[in-house]
Amino acid sequence: MLTIGKISDAAGVKVPTIRYYEEIGLLPEAERSAGNQRLYGQKAQERLTFIRNARELGFPLDAIRDLLSLSDRPDQSCAAADAIASAQLAAVEARIARLTALKAELERMLVQCAGGMIADCRVIEVLGDHAKCHADHAPTGHLTEVAG
Amino acid sequence: MLTIGKISDAAGVKVPTIRYYEEIGLLPEAERSAGNQRLYGQKAQERLTFIRNARELGFPLDAIRDLLSLSDRPDQSCAAADAIASAQLAAVEARIARLTALKAELERMLVQCAGGMIADCRVIEVLGDHAKCHADHAPTGHLTEVAG
DNA sequence: TCTAATCTCTCTAGTAACTAGAGGTGCAAG
DNA sequence: CTTGCACCTCTAGTTACTAGAGAGATTAGA
Numbered sequence: 001m002l003t004i005g006k007i008s009d010a011a012g013v014k015v016p017t018i019r020y021y022e023e024i025g026l027l028p029e030a031e032r033s034a035g036n037q038r039l040y041g042q043k044a045q046e047r048l049t050f051i052r053n054a055r056e057l058g059f060p061l062d063a064i065r066d067l068l069s070l071s072d073r074p075d076q077s078c079a080a081a082d083a084i085a086s087a088q089l090a091a092v093e094a095r096i097a098r099l100t101a102l103k104a105e106l107e108r109m110l111v112q113c114a115g116g117m118i119a120d121c122r123v124i125e126v127l128g129d130h131a132k133c134h135a136d137h138a139p140t141g142h143l144t145e146v147a148g
Numbered sequence: 149m150l151t152i153g154k155i156s157d158a159a160g161v162k163v164p165t166i167r168y169y170e171e172i173g174l175l176p177e178a179e180r181s182a183g184n185q186r187l188y189g190q191k192a193q194e195r196l197t198f199i200r201n202a203r204e205l206g207f208p209l210d211a212i213r214d215l216l217s218l219s220d221r222p223d224q225s226c227a228a229a230d231a232i233a234s235a236q237l238a239a240v241e242a243r244i245a246r247l248t249a250l251k252a253e254l255e256r257m258l259v260q261c262a263g264g265m266i267a268d269c270r271v272i273e274v275l276g277d278h279a280k281c282h283a284d285h286a287p288t289g290h291l292t293e294v295a296g
Numbered sequence: 297t298c299t300a301a302t303c304t305c306t307c308t309a310g311t312a313a314c315t316a317g318a319g320g321t322g323c324a325a326g
Numbered sequence: 327c328t329t330g331c332a333c334c335t336c337t338a339g340t341t342a343c344t345a346g347a348g349a350g351a352t353t354a355g356a
Contacts, residue, residue, distance in 0.1 A: 003352095005303065015304085020343060035351045037304055053275045058250050061342070067275065082258065089254040096247045099240050102206050106237040110230065123229040124219045127201045128194060153332060163333085168314060183322045185333055209313070297356100304351065311344075321334065326327100 001031070001039040011048040018048065026051060026065060059088055149179070149187040159196040166196065174199060174213060207236055 008015045019038075021027045027047060030038035040048075047068070054064045063084050070081050109123050156163045167186075169175045175195060178186035188196075195216065202212045211232050218229050 003303075014344085016345085017343065019305095024342090033351085035304085037351065050275050055342090057253055057275070058247075085254055085258055089251065089258065092247050092251045092254060096244060096251065099206075099244045099247070103237065103240045103244065105205055106233055106240060110233055110237065123226070123233045124215065127205070127215065128198045128219070151333075162315085164316085165314065167334095172313090181322085183333085185322070203313090299356085300354090302351100302353080305349075307347085309345085309347105312341095315340075316338085318337085319335095322332080324329105324331090326329090 001041060002045070004030075004038045004040070007040045007045050007048060010045055011052050013048055013052050021048070021051065024061070026061065026068070057088070058092060059084075063088065149189060150193070152178075152186045152188070155188045155193045155196060158193055159200050161196055161200050169196070169199065172209070174209065174216070205236070206240060207232075211236065 002010070004015050004018055007013075008018060013021075018027065022029060022038075027044065030040055030044065033039055050068065050071070051064055054067060055061075059067070066084055067081060105126075109126050150158070152163050152166055155161075156166060161169075166175065170177060170186075175192060178188055178192065181187055198216065198219070199212055202215060203209075207215070214232055215229060218224065
């Protein structure tokens with residue numbers, strides 16, 4: 001039986017994150033030692049590793065929850081898991097396309113900003129009036145793209 | 149003078165978002181009508197458009213705050229704005245690289261999942277034991293990549 | 297065996313960037 | 327004048343955690 005710190009190291013997931021996963025029901029409630037500390041066995045560690053890998057591949061926790069419930073019933077068709085992964089793939093592709101467009105835009109801005117004064121700065125200017133950019137690129141509606 | 153709904157439409161930023169921007173100090177406090185409703189002029193609308201464009205290009209609000217304070221002093225060198233935009237470009241490029249790797253991984257998973265049972269499903273298996281994947285890809289430490 | 301250092305516990309609050317909803321008021325058209 | 331939409335404030339929820347306080351558990355060394 002491993003303490004939380006050990007599976008944290010083993011699975012590469014931080015201690016508070018593990019407790020958080022338990023809290024939201026992604027991990028079952030851990031056994032406790034006499035002194036109330038969490039104890040984990042092999043199965044828990046595998047489950048945590050699964051979660052970590054899926055997170056690394058960009059799956060949101062809800063999708064992971066679904067995948068876990070699928071993997072708990074190994075006799076069923078693979079189709080549902082396939083659907084989740086496919087949706088994830090499509091989302092990733094969409095993000096790549098979007099980011100590639102942003103990259104081009106940023107490069108254009110920067111090329112034109114050659115050490116002048118703010119008054120003539122293309123970075124500022126382009127952001128103030130995007131019409132000065134090239135015309136229509138997809139109007140996005142929700143602005144949830146975020147810098148890493 | 150325009151009401152909040154009008155500049156919302158004009159700038160393409162939702163009404164609650166505008167109030168939020170005011171609350172966090174990205175927009176100055178708006179004038180009010182006799183009946184306590186917010187009123188906006190040309191300048192506020194331009195500022196909001198600037199924010200919207202920058203958000204669309206993936207700038208975080210903190211960076212936008214910096215850019216706005218730069219654009220308020222047009223006599224200074226463009227270097228700071230350039231630096232912010234460059235950092236943003238680098239962040240975007242890093243995200244693209246990461247997502248491209250994820251895409252390859254997901255595609256590999258899916259190719260091998262050809263309608264079998266969960267017990268043999270590569271999607272589940274790969275997530276359970278990433279060693280079954282190809283070896284080392286960048287160990288990321290923080291798992292903040294999210295599906296769109 | 298004692299003690300000091302390191303874990304671990306719970307709980308609360310904070311992060312980014314909003315979104316949603318409740319319950320109430322302003323305003324313009326018919 | 328009333329109907330109905332737009333607006334107001336405030337609170338709480340979202341995702342996936344992270345940080346910190348204050349207290350108890352465990353373990354390694356003297």
